[in-house]
Amino acid sequence: xxxxxxxxxxxSLVHLVAGAAVGALLMWAKAGYQLPxxxxxxxxLHAEMLLLGWLxxxxxxxxxxxxxxxxxxxxxxPVGPVMLAALxxxxxxxxAGLGQVVNHAGLAAGGRVxxxxxxxxxxxxxxxxxxxxxxxxxxxCQ
Amino acid sequence: xxxxTRLFLQFALGYLLLGLVAGVAMAIDPAWRFLWPTYLxxxxxxxxxxxxxxxxxxxxxxxxxDRRGRERFIWVTLVLLNVGLVLRIVAEPFDLGGANxxxxxxxxxxxxxxxxxxxxxxxxxxxSGR
Numbered sequence: 001x002x003x004x005x006x007x008x009x010x011x012s013l014v015h016l017v018a019g020a021a022v023g024a025l026l027m028w029a030k031a032g033y034q035l036p037x038x039x040x041x042x043x044x045l046h047a048e049m050l051l052l053g054w055l056x057x058x059x060x061x062x063x064x065x066x067x068x069x070x071x072x073x074x075x076x077x078p079v080g081p082v083m084l085a086a087l088x089x090x091x092x093x094x095x096a097g098l099g100q101v102v103n104h105a106g107l108a109a110g111g112r113v114x115x116x117x118x119x120x121x122x123x124x125x126x127x128x129x130x131x132x133x134x135x136x137x138x139x140x141c142q
Numbered sequence: 143x144x145x146x147t148r149l150f151l152q153f154a155l156g157y158l159l160l161g162l163v164a165g166v167a168m169a170i171d172p173a174w175r176f177l178w179p180t181y182l183x184x185x186x187x188x189x190x191x192x193x194x195x196x197x198x199x200x201x202x203x204x205x206x207x208d209r210r211g212r213e214r215f216i217w218v219t220l221v222l223l224n225v226g227l228v229l230r231i232v233a234e235p236f237d238l239g240g241a242n243x244x245x246x247x248x249x250x251x252x253x254x255x256x257x258x259x260x261x262x263x264x265x266x267x268x269x270s271g272r
Contacts, residue, residue: 001203006268013261020250020257027250031243050186058194 001065004082008061011090015053022046044100052115053093060085060122067129077129081121089118143200146216150196153224157188160231180234187253188227195219195260203267211263219259226252 022042029040064082069075095111098104161184167174168181195216205211226249232238233245 001269003269009268010265013265017254017257017261020254024247024250024254027246031247033243033247055190055194 002076002079004079004086005061005065007083008057008064008086011086012054012057012061015049015057015093019046019049019054022049038101042101045097048093048097048100048111052089052096056119057086057089060089063126064122067126068131068133070129077125081124085118085121085125087118088114088121092116092118144210146213146220147196147200149220150192150199153220154189154192154196157184157192157227161185161189177235180231183230184227187223192223195223195256198260198264202264203269205267211267213263215259215263219256219263222252222259223256226250226256 023046025035025039026043026046029035060082064076067076070077092111092114095107095114097111099106099108099111161181164174164177164181164184168177199210199216202210210216229245229249229252233242233249238245
């Protein structure tokens, strides 16, 4: 499993646990227990962490691993854009989630732009790999 | 395919059907819109996340030739995820007197435990290369 996939999948696991923890706090507040007001309105952070931080990030990590490889090195395409995509996605999730919780429009918008840029960078690597398996190309999951 | 994966996938398909039934009910009669948060969690947790847990446990690199990491964590994940979903399906849309709040908190804590259990199984398997 390539290093970038390890980074993306581990980061997605962090978002899964952290997003579930935020969800537990939200449910605590919904059930009427006394918690700071900021906690009660943190559902955008919960959604951002679980939909983009967990699901999308996991999908990107696994896609980088299993999409058809090129016949020449680097067999999975240039790694730089994907590492930058991982960085931008995680910064974006934090910015977009926290920006909505604290009502900071600039932070939320910046986070969304970072998320968008992350997916564009990932596509730069992935789109050329979306193709038939060829005679000179290696197969899945190595 | 290991038994844990088969159970995850069977539960996932069950929740997908249940979620779609709730979706049809909400589309037919707006009075059912109170199901929306439950519907969302049944689809995203019951179907999508459960499917991912099952397939990842099956296909991610093994910790050794014949072991898929610390399997007890996956059993804990399977139980907590589904107990949490059942609690949520019962306690979120229906009035159970004073029991709703504690049951919903218990449901969320079950889901947090399931997330931690899955992480405890998968994390050490990353990069093992098998």
